Amino acid sequence: MPELPEVETVCRGLEKAVKGKVFTDITLRRTDLRFPLPKQKLQNLCGQSILGLERRAKYILINFDNGKTILLHLGMSGRLVIDDGKAELEKHDHVVFCCSNGTRIRFNDARRFGMLDVAPTAAIHQHKLLKKLGVEPFSADFNAKMLHEKLQHKTAAIKLAIMDQALVVGVGNIYASEALFQSGIDPRRTAGSLSRKNVAALVAAIQDVLRRAIAKGGSSLRDYKQADGELGTFQHAFAVYDRAGLRCPDCACDFSKTGGIQRMVQGGRSTFFCARKQR
DNA sequence: CCTTGAACCTGCGGGC
């Protein structure tokens, strides 16, 4: 489900619901997600106050006052749903966190690509899952100079390069296509072939697309919802993603000649682009 | 070192 804007949205919604609270019960209904859930470590968090939440890349970090942190990744289909604890549990609700006031958080993940671990807060960024991650896209470290240097010797397609979480985090399949469209760069181009000017435009486009998506609560494909049940609305603002055969929003060109937005496959994932605008 | 492709798992929609 989630790229950075969706994870950021879920994280903010969840923090409002649970900051300062305590989980009185944590139920594991099945433990075989991406890797086995740490059952005992989760049980040990019952009764501990929640200090706050953070996002790192596409991970949600839930910090407790005993110095432990839950590290959670939603994979492709994961959702965190907040409710009042009265409704029936649903299929694929794998972990259920309950607060004393009845508030309940359900970690629902049909495909079970999601992950959850518990580790010491102080060393969380040295955790196996986090230590190899690249820079945050909104940090000062993510800039044209840095990205240009990192891309220079790469022969991979630029679309695949910006989705590489070891380079810059948070950009997934939707926002890669959208950012390349916005910066006018052909997704098939070799990463190393981009000029410094291209890279500057790309950095700005990645930041702008992510910012605009966050402002709209992310994108709701299929059944994705924010933690409070609201739907994100950025899918209505897609310029190219999932719009094969439709008109490019920026091209005044003859639609019949270009065929509009094209779909192709890169690295096993769909890429959407306008061959006229993106060079 | 690199790049590519498959694997992980379930659900949905389209075509027949």
Place this chain on the structure above:
DNA sequence: TGCCCGCAGGTTCAAG
């Protein structure tokens, strides 16, 4: 209606 296929927002690991 049922079945089969391709597709889906991510990450990791093996093979070349």
